[in-house]
Amino acid sequence: MSAIHGIRAYERYAGKETVRRIEAKARPLQDMHILHMNSTYYGGGVSQLLASLTLLMNSLGIQTGWRVVHGPPDFFSVTKKFHNALQGAKINLTNRKKEIYEQVVHENAIRNHLNHDVIFVHDPQPLPLITHYRKKSPWVWRCHIDLTAPNPEVWNYLAPFIERYDAVVLSCREYRQDLATPQVVFTPAIDPFSIVNRELSESAVDERLAHYNIPTDLPLVVQVSRFDRWKDPEGVIRAFEKARKKEECTLVLVGNVATDDPEGAEVYRSLLSHRGERVIILSVQDGALVNALQRRAAVVLQKSIREGFGMTVSEAMWKGAAVIGGNVGGIRYQIQDGVNGFLVSSVDEAAERIVQLLRDPDLGQRLGRSAHETVRERFLFTRTIEQYLDLISSFEPEFRLRGESWNLPAGESPEERGRAPAAAAISPR
Numbered sequence: 001m002s003a004i005h006g007i008r009a010y011e012r013y014a015g016k017e018t019v020r021r022i023e024a025k026a027r028p029l030q031d032m033h034i035l036h037m038n039s040t041y042y043g044g045g046v047s048q049l050l051a052s053l054t055l056l057m058n059s060l061g062i063q064t065g066w067r068v069v070h071g072p073p074d075f076f077s078v079t080k081k082f083h084n085a086l087q088g089a090k091i092n093l094t095n096r097k098k099e100i101y102e103q104v105v106h107e108n109a110i111r112n113h114l115n116h117d118v119i120f121v122h123d124p125q126p127l128p129l130i131t132h133y134r135k136k137s138p139w140v141w142r143c144h145i146d147l148t149a150p151n152p153e154v155w156n157y158l159a160p161f162i163e164r165y166d167a168v169v170l171s172c173r174e175y176r177q178d179l180a181t182p183q184v185v186f187t188p189a190i191d192p193f194s195i196v197n198r199e200l201s202e203s204a205v206d207e208r209l210a211h212y213n214i215p216t217d218l219p220l221v222v223q224v225s226r227f228d229r230w231k232d233p234e235g236v237i238r239a240f241e242k243a244r245k246k247e248e249c250t251l252v253l254v255g256n257v258a259t260d261d262p263e264g265a266e267v268y269r270s271l272l273s274h275r276g277e278r279v280i281i282l283s284v285q286d287g288a289l290v291n292a293l294q295r296r297a298a299v300v301l302q303k304s305i306r307e308g309f310g311m312t313v314s315e316a317m318w319k320g321a322a323v324i325g326g327n328v329g330g331i332r333y334q335i336q337d338g339v340n341g342f343l344v345s346s347v348d349e350a351a352e353r354i355v356q357l358l359r360d361p362d363l364g365q366r367l368g369r370s371a372h373e374t375v376r377e378r379f380l381f382t383r384t385i386e387q388y389l390d391l392i393s394s395f396e397p398e399f400r401l402r403g404e405s406w407n408l409p410a411g412e413s414p415e416e417r418g419r420a421p422a423a424a425a426i427s428p429r
């Protein structure tokens with residue numbers, strides 16, 4: 001049975017002082033109505049984050065809604081290309097792509113009446129929404145993508161939309177760009193009460209693995225991620241094949257295909273030829289399976305080539321797993337090489353670390369204990385909640401009088417001066 005946990009439940013992990021501080025920060029905001037807009041209800045870290053964030057904000061007494069952008073396949077094909085380009089890929093940026101993108105966002109603007117007190121728009125898919133509203137409250141663009149080296153052509157096209165926002169939230173400080181809009185950094189965090197992270201008994205772990213016929217007679221090497229080339233699943237398979245020549249093990253690649261990622265199915269199909277008795281590739285949406293695999297794995301990989309943050313890293317670290325991550329983006333903020341996991345930059349390095357951890361289980365346990373403590377101190381969901389509360393509280397209403405029609409001597413009305421005040425004389429920021 002599922003349960004919705006209020007902020008007090010987090011005391012066991014974050015402590016009473018943190019929880020009381022969050023409650024105090026939420027109290028002045030309880031008459032507000034907040035909205036989050038992204039592109040999918042499931043698949044990937046953004047939807048996971050919003051699933052927990054919106055429930056916990058509501059439990060704090062702050063009305064918080066969640067909507068998604070609707071569009072045809074060609075729209076999501078275009079936005080996936082934008083996503084890839086923002087992470088440095090090449091793109092043929094045609095007028096047709098721009099027309100599809102802006103037209104579908106316009107249609108969504110017509111359907112969605114956004115008059116909330118604060119509006120958070122996540123990633124590039126719904127970005128131009130702001131151009132279709134008379135802005136009466138703060139709008140925030142939350143970018144979860146690795147912006148280390150964005151494609152200049154796409155960035156120059158999207159930047160004018162971004163600069164209409166009142167703030168931009170990024171996952172790492174090196175993702176900051178040359179923008180007039182203020183930029184702040186929120187490092188994502190995990191919810192210990194989500195299906196993916198909640199405590200599981202050994203029997204529950206056994207049941208999930210048996211349900212999918214995952215053998216446990218040899219050590220498990222696991223990667224959990226969307227089927228996305230940036231996650232380098234082919235590189236994971238090559239590293240595993242090199243490692244298994246020295247140490248017997250089983251590889252499990254588990255992912256899903258999100259509705260906003262039309263390339264996911266193609267990537268998944270491209271991997272199926274590698275399937276075998278010791279290479280298991282599953283496309284499923286099962287948080288309990290992910291939880292079980294991360295708890296039972298001898299090694300957890302996240303061998304990304306680009307990574308905005310990589311919540312699966314913190315998820316595995318929370319469970320005390322020995323984690324090997326690509327030396328990129330937000331993964332570097334989670335893993336301290338040789339202290340709570342390993343960072344790698346090639347297939348060969350990944351293979352060497354897999355062998356090392358399989359041969360030395362005590363090392364894996366030491367790294368796992370340190371990893372769990374890292375997440376407890378730095379990457380638990382209470383910090384994310386507090387950052388959102390602080391950001392919302394930081395916006396101040398700014399109103400100014402337009403023109404000189406209100407500079408009148410005491411006791412003299414605008415009518416007496418022959419100037420009736422316009423209804424829109426007070427102009428919100």
